[in-house]
Amino acid sequence: MSVLPKLIKRYPQREKQLLQLQACALACGMDETVKWGIPTFTFQGKNILSIAAFKSYAGIWFFEGALLTDKEHVLVNAQEGKTKMQRQWRFSEGERIPERKVKAYMQEAMRVSKRKVAPSPPKETRAILMPIELQQALLQHAKAAGLFEQLPPSHRKAYITYVAEAKQIATRKRRADKCITLILEKKGLYEKYR
Known part of the structure; x- marks a missing residue:
């Protein structure tokens, strides 16, 4: 079709x-x-x-x-x-x-x-800086900050990227708050899609 x-x-x-x-x-x-x-x-x-x-x-x-x-x-x-x-x-x-x-x-x-082993895509080399909005949210929630540091690097990167991609400050703040909630619930950012 x-x-x-x-x-x-x-x-x-x-x-x-x-x-x-x-x-x-x-x-x-x-x-x-x-x-x-x-x-x-x-x-x-x-x-x-x-x-x-x-x-x-x-x-x-x-x-x-x-x-x-x-x-x-x-x-x-x-x-x-x-x-x-x-x-x-x-x-x-x-x-x-x-x-x-x-x-x-x-x-x-x-x-x-047709290749048997799929080559991995080129590695991303640029460092992603943690947005100030996420830094501030983690400073206000010590428990979330501790849990955030225990996350695997891929999970931390997902949270940082999610907040950093927002263009407006208000959106970054909203996303940072959402991240704090998910971190406190010990859930990954994309866990609902699994």
């Missing part, structure tokens, strides 16, 4: 591009499925790529795009510093889809997915 007709109905100006991208993926031998509400193409049970459309572009998302050679220098990281493996190839309105090159990228992505 394809959700492509819904996508085309929403972005009719992208119809030709979306149909071409779909045809390229199918010609490479991938299976079409629906994941996250968008057309996703798999090969031997592994997610290879998705296609989507927006107001300003249509695009391909390669799930392991960071591992592609990108000879044409067309792949972009949509959220630099946050997204590790996914890469996008964007096509603006009216831009011709270079089918031969697109298929070459798709075939390389299929080859990359």
Whole structure:
């Protein structure tokens, strides 16, 4: 089942591009499925790529795009510093889809997915500083501060990142308060999703 007709109905100006991208993926031998509400193409049970459309572009998302050679220098990281493996190839309105090159990228992505051991994404090297709002909240709650220090580094990083990503001070304070509550309940930030 394809959700492509819904996508085309929403972005009719992208119809030709979306149909071409779909045809390229199918010609490479991938299976079409629906994941996250968008057309996703798999090969031997592994997610290879998705296609989507927006107001300003249509695009391909390669799930392991960071591992592609990108000879044409067309792949972009949509959220630099946050997204590790996914890469996008964007096509603006009216831009011709270079089918031969697109298929070459798709075939390389299929080859990359066949690897027995999935290589880990590049390690993040920048240090994340604890936001002042979280520091203040921990200073006001000594028990929470003690529990916070006992958490594994990955859990501490999750809390720090969660607060630091907020742009407004009020949001950072709200998030810091939420973190204190979860820490006192001895719950991880993302525990409810497990």
